[in-house]
Amino acid sequence: MTAATYFFAILFYAASALLVVGLIYKIADFARTPAPLLIPTTPAPTTTGGMVFRMFREVALFESLFKANLWIWVFGWMFHMGLFLVLARHLRYFTEPVWTWVALIQPFGLYAGFAMAAGLGGLWARRFLVERIRYISTPSDHLMLALLLGIAVTGLLMKFVMHTDIVAVKAFFLGLMRLEIQPLPEHPGLYIHLALVALLMIVFPISKLLHAPGIFFSPTRNQVDNPREARHIAAWATELDGK
Amino acid sequence: MAGPEIKAPAYREFPTIPALQPESMAGSKSYVASEKIQEAIGFQGKLDDDWQVTHDKAIAKMGDLLGKYRGLKVFMDSCVHCGACTDKCHYFIGTADPKNMPVARQELMRSVYRRYFTLPGKLFPSLVGAKDLTKEILDDWFNYYWQCSECRRCSLFCPYGIDTAEVTMAGREILDHVGYGQKYSNEIIGKVHKIGNNLGLPGPALENTLEGLEEDVKDATGVDVKYPLDVHGAEVLLVTPSADFFAEPHIESLIGYGKVFHAAGISWTLSSKASEAGNFGMFIGNYDQLRKIALRVREAALELGVKRIVVGECGHAWRAAYAFWNTLTGIGAGGTDPFAIELQKQLDPNYKQPSHICEVTWDLIQQGRLKFDKSLNDDRIITFHDSCNVARASRMGDYAGGQFDIPRNIIKAVANNYVEMEASTIRDKTFCCGGGGGVLTDELMDLRIKGALPRMEALKQIADHDGVNFMATICAICKAQFTKVLPYYGFNMRLVGGVHQLVSTAIKLGDEQ
Numbered sequence: 001m002t003a004a005t006y007f008f009a010i011l012f013y014a015a016s017a018l019l020v021v022g023l024i025y026k027i028a029d030f031a032r033t034p035a036p037l038l039i040p041t042t043p044a045p046t047t048t049g050g051m052v053f054r055m056f057r058e059v060a061l062f063e064s065l066f067k068a069n070l071w072i073w074v075f076g077w078m079f080h081m082g083l084f085l086v087l088a089r090h091l092r093y094f095t096e097p098v099w100t101w102v103a104l105i106q107p108f109g110l111y112a113g114f115a116m117a118a119g120l121g122g123l124w125a126r127r128f129l130v131e132r133i134r135y136i137s138t139p140s141d142h143l144m145l146a147l148l149l150g151i152a153v154t155g156l157l158m159k160f161v162m163h164t165d166i167v168a169v170k171a172f173f174l175g176l177m178r179l180e181i182q183p184l185p186e187h188p189g190l191y192i193h194l195a196l197v198a199l200l201m202i203v204f205p206i207s208k209l210l211h212a213p214g215i216f217f218s219p220t221r222n223q224v225d226n227p228r229e230a231r232h233i234a235a236w237a238t239e240l241d242g243k
Numbered sequence: 244m245a246g247p248e249i250k251a252p253a254y255r256e257f258p259t260i261p262a263l264q265p266e267s268m269a270g271s272k273s274y275v276a277s278e279k280i281q282e283a284i285g286f287q288g289k290l291d292d293d294w295q296v297t298h299d300k301a302i303a304k305m306g307d308l309l310g311k312y313r314g315l316k317v318f319m320d321s322c323v324h325c326g327a328c329t330d331k332c333h334y335f336i337g338t339a340d341p342k343n344m345p346v347a348r349q350e351l352m353r354s355v356y357r358r359y360f361t362l363p364g365k366l367f368p369s370l371v372g373a374k375d376l377t378k379e380i381l382d383d384w385f386n387y388y389w390q391c392s393e394c395r396r397c398s399l400f401c402p403y404g405i406d407t408a409e410v411t412m413a414g415r416e417i418l419d420h421v422g423y424g425q426k427y428s429n430e431i432i433g434k435v436h437k438i439g440n441n442l443g444l445p446g447p448a449l450e451n452t453l454e455g456l457e458e459d460v461k462d463a464t465g466v467d468v469k470y471p472l473d474v475h476g477a478e479v480l481l482v483t484p485s486a487d488f489f490a491e492p493h494i495e496s497l498i499g500y501g502k503v504f505h506a507a508g509i510s511w512t513l514s515s516k517a518s519e520a521g522n523f524g525m526f527i528g529n530y531d532q533l534r535k536i537a538l539r540v541r542e543a544a545l546e547l548g549v550k551r552i553v554v555g556e557c558g559h560a561w562r563a564a565y566a567f568w569n570t571l572t573g574i575g576a577g578g579t580d581p582f583a584i585e586l587q588k589q590l591d592p593n594y595k596q597p598s599h600i601c602e603v604t605w606d607l608i609q610q611g612r613l614k615f616d617k618s619l620n621d622d623r624i625i626t627f628h629d630s631c632n633v634a635r636a637s638r639m640g641d642y643a644g645g646q647f648d649i650p651r652n653i654i655k656a657v658a659n660n661y662v663e664m665e666a667s668t669i670r671d672k673t674f675c676c677g678g679g680g681g682v683l684t685d686e687l688m689d690l691r692i693k694g695a696l697p698r699m700e701a702l703k704q705i706a707d708h709d710g711v712n713f714m715a716t717i718c719a720i721c722k723a724q725f726t727k728v729l730p731y732y733g734f735n736m737r738l739v740g741g742v743h744q745l746v747s748t749a750i751k752l753g754d755e756q
Contacts, residue, residue: 230576
């Protein structure tokens with residue numbers, strides 16, 4: 001067993017713990033904080049079902065972004081949908097036997113990797129080429145794109161150029177899930193890929209990646225437009241009534 | 244006004260996005276509220292002499308707001324700097340100052356949020372764009388949070404629904420808290436509490452004004468249309484922006500409301516206590532002021548024993564009434580607590596509480612209870628300017644988007660010539676007039692003129708092409724702002740007016756038939 005095997009085993013346990021604990025903390029924090037006034041961006045759905053449908057369109061189709069800017073939408077949607085398929089495809093390294101739907105989407109997941117990288121490239125190019133976006137970009141915005149692009153490129157390289165022993169990689173992760181350590185193949189591409197993924201998991205709950213849980217708590221999108229029909233009042237504001 | 248003469252920016256041949264001109268609006272600054280103005284409404288009078296004290300108070304207040312408003316917290320965490328909002332703000336389009344891009348306006352606060360409330364900001368500030376709160380940053384807050392009209396156009400386009408208005412409100416709330424308020428808004432809030440309305444019109448003056456109005460309408464129409472004040476037992480309490488009582492063209496709409504009630508035979512009254520629909524508590528993001536100002540309407544309704552509450556043509560007032568009154572004052576339906584029930588059992592459940600005057604008029608038109616001579620409006624070629632708070636922060640009628648259709652339906656019912664402005668500048672995508680959200684003050688005239696550019700371009704297009712000579716709107720601030728700004732763009736100031744001004748022109752008052 002190599003030192004790298006132990007290093008990555010510990011890294012993934014730590015990264016998973018930080019991701020889960022960090023996200024639970026942030027989501028609980030969002031959920032706990034009251035929204036004292038109804039502020040949906042109107043026209044907004046007048047029923048809960050309508051609101052859920054609006055949220056679905058935002059999350060799955062990026063409806064608002066589509067209205068805002070076609071280029072950002074194209075690159076952003078391509079990247080996110082690519083990432084989604086790639087993640088789904090990777091489930092086969094964590095399940096035995098592999099679920100049928102995961103097996104079925106394998107070919108799509110492959111192309112999705114290219115879509116993901118292309119989308120990231122487009123988003124990154126905008127940070128250099130468009131003056132307004134250059135103005136608002138921070139170093140961490142660039143690093144985040146570098147991180148994601150690094151993950152995508154090393155993944156694609158391992159699939160198409162310098163293969164790794166994928167069966168052993170799967171054994172390593174299935175082992176981790178049973179709390180036993182199996183040898184990880186010695187492969188520089190794999191090391192970089194896994195290290196970047198772990199880094200992504202660690203920064204997720206403390207970075208702008210919080211937009212993923214954030215949108216579900218965004219009052220302009222998740223509130224129902226019914227202020228005249230129902231009295232909406234936060235706990236801290238209830239005490240003011242009658243004073 | 245002192246200083247160089249202000250000129251409107253040139254119309255853009257194509258609506259291209261301007262190249263950045265950093266700091267071009269750094270000199271555009273509201274007057275700071277005096278100690279007297281600040282203290283009259285319960286804020287600290289002025290900044291502490293010791294910066295550290297101000298700094299600590301501001302950060303503590305930010306922490307307080309982050310715990311009270313989920314929106315603020317989610318918005319601080321969620322922005323990815325995608326740039327979707329960067330070209331959506333009328334002030335950015337008109338001024339090219341990058342700090343007027345919604346994301347950059349938010350970033351003035353977000354950079355401080357990151358520094359004090361997030362781990363990466365504490366550890367690696369320059370990496371994530373986190374900044375210590377300095378006096379310079381606080382000054383930037385004052386300048387640029389008072390260059391936002393809280394119109395929410397950016398929130399429409401943000402993939403996470405981040406609403407810069409909420410950030411602006413939080414920024415203003417912190418500024419007020421540390422003694423750095425804006426003179427214009429805080430002075431007006433003082434007047435509402437002291438006199439009853441934003442314009443400082445006392446009860447007796449209001450009574451005189453309304454009597455004069457009755458005489459004018461009698462002279463013009465030969466009909467005794469009443470403009471009643473403080474009538475107990477009236478069916479409808481009308482709450483309207485105080486500009487409606489004497490400003491032009493606002494008063495023409497007030498005349499129109501009275502004619503609608505007269506023709507439909509609905510008893511109604513104004514209230515000297517609640518002689519103001521506007522609520523500047525919203526502009527400064529202060530829940531307490533928002534609530535106190537709104538409570539005057541509850542008290543007036545209970546005292547007068549009215550069955551319905553109707554709101555006149557005013558954008559932000561309609562947002563406050565529609566979206567916030569039920570929460571703040573129990574004016575609405577569905578309340579199950581004693582505070583809400585006390586009022587809600589008095590109000591007639593057959594009507595929406597509160598109702599917009601346009602909802603009232605449109606209902607009456609549909610019931611056939613109003614008759615018009617549309618030809619009386621034939622000298623006008625009319626367009627409609629959607630006011631931001633009506634368009635993106637409230638509703639009319641029974642379905643989402645009713646706020647766009649109902650005013651247009653009314654216009655088409657009372658006039659023959661109607662033309663729509665360019666599609667990307669109307670309905671939910673409407674551009675602010677440039678004067679909303681607490682910036683309707685003379686020292687910000689440069690900002691107001693530049694901020695009107697996108698609306699003026701859309702208007703110019705149909706004025707040239709279709710001969711449009713009347714832009715109807717349902718907001719007192721839009722009316723005041725356009726009256727001031729239209730001449731800078733080569734239009735007649737009388738080109739703007741109210742929807743009920745058109746109603747007033749064409750309505751047949753029952754008596755003469």
